[in-house]
Amino acid sequence: MPIKKIPSDHVEIGMYVSSLDRPWVETPFMFQGFVINNQDDIDELRRHSRHVYVIVPDEEIELTRRRDSDQPEPLTETDVLHQTSYTDKTNVDDEIKKIQNSHQVFSEVFTEVESLIRSGGTLPFELFKQPAENLVQSVTKTPDAYIWLTRLKKFDSFLYKDSLTSAVWATALGRKLGIVEEELQNLAIGCMLMDIGKLSLPTELLHKSERLTNEEWEKMKSHVDLGLKHIQDNTSYPSGVLDIVRTHHERLDGCGYPDGLKGAHIPLFGQIAGIIDQYVAVTSPRPYAQAISPSKAEEMLYNQRGRLFDEMLVEYFIQTLSTYPTGSLVELSSGEVGIVKAQKSGQNLRPDIILLLDPDKQPYGNFALINLDNYSHNDTPVRIVKTLADGEYGIDVEELSF
Known part of the structure; x- marks a missing residue:
């Protein structure tokens, strides 16, 4: 059956919503696709999206074209892009053997992170600096080794798995963009830490399988501020790391949170982290949702380019993933x-x-x-x-x- 794009105000009981105009993981809807059963469902959709995509029988797909006035502002801070170029310098199997010990260190790092947060402490920048440097040095030689080891590694928490996976993919994208190693380290650390505030949230909230209430959704969104509290008072953290934690849920069209920033008002590293965060979230199994395939995730990002995410960054990330990503x-x-x-x-x-x-x-x-x-x-x-x-x-x- 075809898919039709309609305003949220036009949704009716009985319709099947197949997708939203923003990522599912940034709304309280825990399932990707559901039937509208009552007015509460409609009201919730209207609060979180301007348009939805519904399955309708025997109708043509509605095609829309973004008006020029809706074009997002171009990227700023592009001076960090294309400053160098990287080529594969080592055999993947050789690199895997070489980095196994440094890769294992991340389990110890995340264990210490959890201990510090549970005790109300702050996170020292030095805790992440050497592991991130090792990660970057490996990924700039050949991304496949770190991607492969991270894919197969079993962590106690999906939050830890996501943190390392996000750091690896962000570094691989940064490599593609020609960002120098020092900045790649900040990008990796920022992506490791962007969801760290969730460790301060109740476990039952993170594992809830039903739709979040408005109160629960607001609490979930508070992980941004909670994460910042653990690092912003430490002057050792570069601004790029803080930008990622603060803005990885902001979106080009202003529909993100916590500040509703638009276009170029979202820092470059925050925009990169947002793309990575969505890809990792939808391709990883969750207590409340099944994963989708890498190809579907790439298609989702492609369809959201220019509206939620910068077009150039999305296209570079899809090139980084390749047609069949390592570990898929x-x-x-x-x-x-x-x-x-x-x-x-x-x-x-x-x-x-x-x-x-x-x-x-x-x-x-x-x-x-x-x-x-x-x-x-x-x-x-x-x-x-x-x-x-x-x-x-x-x-x-x-x-x-x-």
């Missing part, structure tokens, strides 16, 4: 299922893959690494058909061991 689950034309191990320069459609399931979706006894350039099944060349969301076919990536 993929289904092959043979029916087999695998996980992307590493990208190959100039061959985005044919990354290296570790096979997990056979054509009947049964686990392989041994995990074979294949090269799609010369891999065939029943004498037929094999290609990737689609990316999969975490959990599809019962695959728990964190439980894999290679």
